[in-house]
Amino acid sequence: MSKSQHLEDLVIQVRRDILRMVHKVNSGHPGGSLGCAEFFVALYNGIMERKAGFDMNGEDEDIFILSNGHISPVFYSVLARAGYFPIEELNTFRLIDSRLQGHPTTHEGLPGIRVASGSLGQGMSVAIGAAEAKKLNNDSHLIYSLHGDGELQEGQNWEAIMYAAGNKIDNLIATVDLNGQQIDGSTDAVLPLGNVKEKFEAFGWLVIEVENGNNLDAVFNGMEAAKSKTGQGKPVCVLLKTVMGNGVDFMMHTHAWHGKAPNDDQLAIGLEQNPETIGDY
Amino acid sequence: MKTYTYTEKKDTRSGFGAGLTELGKTNPNVVALCADLTGSLKMDDFKANHPERFFQVGIAEANMMGMAAGLTIGGKIPFTGTFANFSTGRVYDQIRQSIAYSGKNVKICASHAGLTLGEDGATHQILEDLGLMKMLPGMTVINTCDYNQTKAATIAIAAHQGPVYLRFGRPKVPVFTPENQTFEIGKAxxxxxxxxxxxxxxxxxxxxxxxxxxxxxxxxxxxxxxxxxxxxxxxxxxxxxxxxxxxxxxxxxxxxxxxxxxxxxxxxxxxxxxxxxxxxxxxxxxxxxxxxxxxxxxxxxxxxxxxxxxxxxxxxx
The missing domain is CATH 3.40.50.920 (Rossmann fold)
Structure with a gap:
């Protein structure tokens, strides 16, 4: 099997994990999780340089900070399948005494998580701090972060965006999941973001656009292009255009599945559209 | 009865500055962040001596708290500096999620606490910060009494693993505790x-x-x-x-x-x-x-x- 076929299979398996996790506890956020499956699979299977095991400081390896913590299902699935913790543990998502909290946390000691997220808008600042630490440590590895587009409505982001450009944080690749949806509706209906590319550029960032963020090759190409832009005195932003709920037809192109779990019948349809590949947890 | 006297008055914030200067020399992992109040917080010495370890974040306290959390990823010991009001109430959620709940080794250093900030008035005189900070699980909360104790506390908290809120003030007050004292966190x-x-x-x-x-x-x-x-x-x-x-x-x-x-x-x-x-x-x-x-x-x-x-x-x- 080719590497790319394996990763395509992994994406489908991750979608199954997401659906099964949120269905079991009748809660969680499948929409954004499904939309970012390709991004996470690419990040942890080729884009990031990672060491075996996990240590909080992440010396001599790339670091990922998830800002929009509600898409924890895709994060947990990809972390487990990248070997950070047993995949059987996905069974415990959102259950009492679990390390897999509704939103990711360091508090339960889950390997792969470096900061709690869930209250939106904080991750870019954390990523910048981690990037400054890399520079102080003369560690040439990169910091990656992911943010929702609706999340950009939080003002702290713009403090961070201004700081990163003003202080030449060029070892950071911040990706924005541009799916155009948030809980109450489309981002345009709730609070229009305007031209996100022009905004980042106006703040002094280099911007890479990925038109099809649900195509693995496109994600790999876009992230490689972003990597090639690091080290040039400017922070790098990837605008990743995705479809919320991607891969499950009735969940796509709507905000309705942002934070809602499928019922038994809906799960069956979703799983039928994403047949088991690598193996269920 | 044991009595106490003093020969000079100094501000507790200068004790913080002196402690930070000392840490700059002795602990290469200590870094400092300030939100446009470097002079008020007496962080000038640290900034001058260790520009690479000093981060001027501008008037953006939320970003400062998040950055401090991020700097711990990489083994740094960040000291944030701004007024007590902007160190707590303004950034409570950032401290709660990115620092306290995340168990990050950040030292939140807060000057101009309380009424003794004086003429600037109620917008800047926070009288709620101890409560806000002590309610956060895992947060150590310290409020020092004079220059010498503040200097000693600043040095001591760098060696303590975990988030700390260190509160001090603006005006010159009697210096009555010993120079070069040992500061024991949690010890009356x-x-x-x-x-x-x-x-x-x-x-x-x-x-x-x-x-x-x-x-x-x-x-x-x-x-x-x-x-x-x-x-x-x-x-x-x-x-x-x-x-x-x-x-x-x-x-x-x-x-x-x-x-x-x-x-x-x-x-x-x-x-x-x-x-x-x-x-x-x-x-x-x-x-x-x-x-x-x-x-x-x-x-x-x-x-x-x-x-x-x-x-x-x-x-x-």
């Missing part, structure tokens, strides 16, 4: 021995408590003064031992009685040794413009207020 300091009443004081009110104990002595009342620099974790045993002897307590702090040191002491007594208590604290109010001395008098936070509270609490025994 007994300043005077007494038998009639225990005064548990923190921050700028510790000197006022000593002044009160002198005045009480002249009235034939023996006061035991305890300097509580660490509000969380509280040295409960030191307080209980003293109250077992005196039978009553006055708490004194430059803070709202709601959420402050006094409530922590009251809980300790309620659980282990119920005893009469009086609170020298602000009474669920905002401050206002004025000189520090005027404000402390108007809001009942000076030696005279402590004396009155002691006389009142003794009658309740």
């Amino acid at each position: 300091v007994h300043l005077t021995e007494g038998s009639d009443v225990t005064i548990v004081a923190t921050g700028h009110l510790v000197w006022e408590a000593l002044e009160a104990s002198k005045a009480l002595h002249e009235k034939g009342i023996s006061a035991e003064v305890i300097n509580i620099h660490t509000i969380k974790p509280l040295d409960e045993q030191a307080i209980l031992n003293s109250v077992a002897k005196t039978g009553c307590v006055v708490t004194a702090e430059e803070h709202n009685f709601l959420g402050g040191l006094g409530e922590s002491v009251a809980r300790t007594l309620t659980l282990h040794h119920p005893a009469p208590q009086e609170f020298v604290a602000t009474n669920d109010t905002f401050g206002e413009s004025g000189t520090p001395a005027q404000l402390m008098e108007k809001y009942g936070l000076n030696a005279e207020a402590i004396v009155n509270a002691c006389e009142k609490v003794i009658k309740r025994k």
